[in-house]
Amino acid sequence: TQLLEQSPQFLSIQEGENLTVYCNSSSVFSSLQWYRQEPGEGPVLLVTVVTGGEVKKLKRLTFQFGDARKDSSLHITAAQPGDTGLYLCAGVVAPRKLIFGTGTRLQVFP
Amino acid sequence: NAGVTQTPKFQVLKTGQSMTLQCAQDMNHEYMSWYRQDPGMGLRLIHYSVGAGITDQGEVPNGYNVSRSTTEDFPLRLLSAAPSQTSVYFCASRRATEAFFGQGTRLTVV
Numbered sequence: 001t002q003l004l005e006q007s008p009q010f011l012s013i014q015e016g017e018n019l020t021v022y023c024n025s026s027s028v029f030s031s032l033q034w035y036r037q038e039p040g041e042g043p044v045l046l047v048t049v050v051t052g053g054e055v056k057k058l059k060r061l062t063f064q065f066g067d068a069r070k071d072s073s074l075h076i077t078a079a080q081p082g083d084t085g086l087y088l089c090a091g092v093v094a095p096r097k098l099i100f101g102t103g104t105r106l107q108v109f110p
Numbered sequence: 111n112a113g114v115t116q117t118p119k120f121q122v123l124k125t126g127q128s129m130t131l132q133c134a135q136d137m138n139h140e141y142m143s144w145y146r147q148d149p150g151m152g153l154r155l156i157h158y159s160v161g162a163g164i165t166d167q168g169e170v171p172n173g174y175n176v177s178r179s180t181t182e183d184f185p186l187r188l189l190s191a192a193p194s195q196t197s198v199y200f201c202a203s204r205r206a207t208e209a210f211f212g213q214g215t216r217l218t219v220v
Contacts, residue, residue: 006152009150031207033207033208035209040213040214041211041213041214042114042200042202042211042212042213042214043153043200043209043211044211045208045209048207048208088152088153090209092207095166096141096158096160097143097155097158097166097168098141098143098155098158098202098204098207098209099155099169100145100152100153100154100155101152102151102152103150103151103152105150
């Protein structure tokens with residue numbers, strides 16, 4: 001059983017469209033992170049959200065941490081082909097394990 | 111500053127063979143971990159270490175051993191490879207909640 005479930009699993013869209021990726025858990029996290037992974041590479045950290053209700057923006061990417069700190073979302077405005085990749089949420093569970101979500105594979109077509 | 115270095119990048123093993131995947135980091139991070147990534151999936155934690163001499167099991171530890179004799183190195187050993195261990199393996203070191211990944215080792219067991 002995955003502690004962090006992401007949806008959708010796959011997303012294929014046209015350039016210019018908006019999209020939202022969700023990361024859900026039944027557990028409370030002190031913080032959640034979002035990573036992006038490109039083919040043949042390891043994941044790279046995009047953002048860490050710490051406070052319930054927090055919203056962080058990174059250019060066209062908006063990240064939100066749920067009020068109860070059990071879920072998070074990633075919204076991309078006007079997606080571009082360069083946004084293509086695997087998006088992973090992650091969080092630390094006791095004792096000090098960093099675990100990852102199931103992943104959302106995004107393909108943006110020109 | 112090399113970050114996290116994994117070797118080899120590719121490896122083919124026969125069932126029953128043993129091998130060690132190497133991982134080294136030069137960032138003086140106490141926390142290191144090993145993940146496996148199967149097609150279309152996120153990362154699953156195999157083993158992790160919170161410092162030299164300390165290791166613990168992750169989500170999928172069976173068939174793998176680790177040791178941590180120095181802060182810099184965290185090798186992963188497969189004692190008797192099985193086809194189910196065909197995967198891409200990532201090593202990561204962590205500062206606070208941010209993980210830094212190597213480029214991965216693509217392992218095929220035939």
